[in-house]
Amino acid sequence: MTQLDEYAQGDGTKKSNRQAELLRLLERSHYLSIEEIAERFAVTTQTARRDIVALEATGQVRRLHGGATIATPVDAVTRRQRRIENASQKARVAALVAQVIPDGAAIFMDTGTTCEAIAYALLQRRDLRIVTYSLRVATIFSENSNFALAIPGGFVRPVDGGVFREDTADYIRRFKFDFAVISVSGIDQAGDICDDDLAEVSAVTAALAQTERTILAVDSTKFGKRALVRLGSLEDVDILVSDDIPAPFRDRVHRSGIETRVAAVDAAAAS
DSSP: HHHHHHHHHHHHHHHHHHHHHHHHHHHHHSSSHHHHHHHHHEEEEHHHHHHHHHHTTSSEEEEETEEEEEEOOHHHHHHHHHHHHHHHHHHHHHHHHHSOOTTTTTEEEESHHHHHHHHHHHHSSSOOOOSSSSSSHHHHTTTOOTTTTEEESSSEEEETTTETTTHHHHTTTOEEEEEEEEEOSEETTSSSSEESOOHHHHHHHHHHEEEEEEEEOOOGGGBTTOOEEEEGGGGSSSSEEEEEHHHHHHHHHHTTOOOOEEEOOOOOGGG
């Protein structure tokens, strides 16, 4: 064991504090490599691995090749907290998305708190034709009797109301959309858009293959985060709607040619 490892392991309080901070970082970024953990805490990669093993033993973290991720999906309490904390950003994003989608459009709607906010904003529209695998989004849309609404059958995931069965993706492929409205867990530094659940990614991928235009709606907290499953890249998106685009991502978004609508500026000035 090196002197650095002895220092890192020798004080139980320091070790527990480090592991608690590591857990908080993983909750925010979803995935960290061994090298990133070692650099962040100024320890060796051996100590970083031991911290991951210790957290995995508690059921909070899952080891992956070369790193670690959170072991379980977002729980209901965390999800409710996100809805409260980012409510104003999501409302501004939702209002801009509602400006893009005209009456009579055929749309696919993703699951999640951002899409729930968008569903409320779209209640002002008429004659929308909607496919969603989110029971909560469908419940909101059902308040408008002018809408045609379709959802797949299957089991309901309590944490977010997602409806899944083995052939959910096949069900979605039966439809054609003018717009697919999606939101994701994170957009990493490489410009990849990612989510935490493979079933969600499969459903959304099916919708993207059937749509004329893709709208990615995210609040600014999603930039710089990584998630477990890659859905695609920013270059696959037609319209990006957010309350703000952090500086490190502005050049990439500009180069990609994506149409952007940012809630922090006047909609008429958005490019």
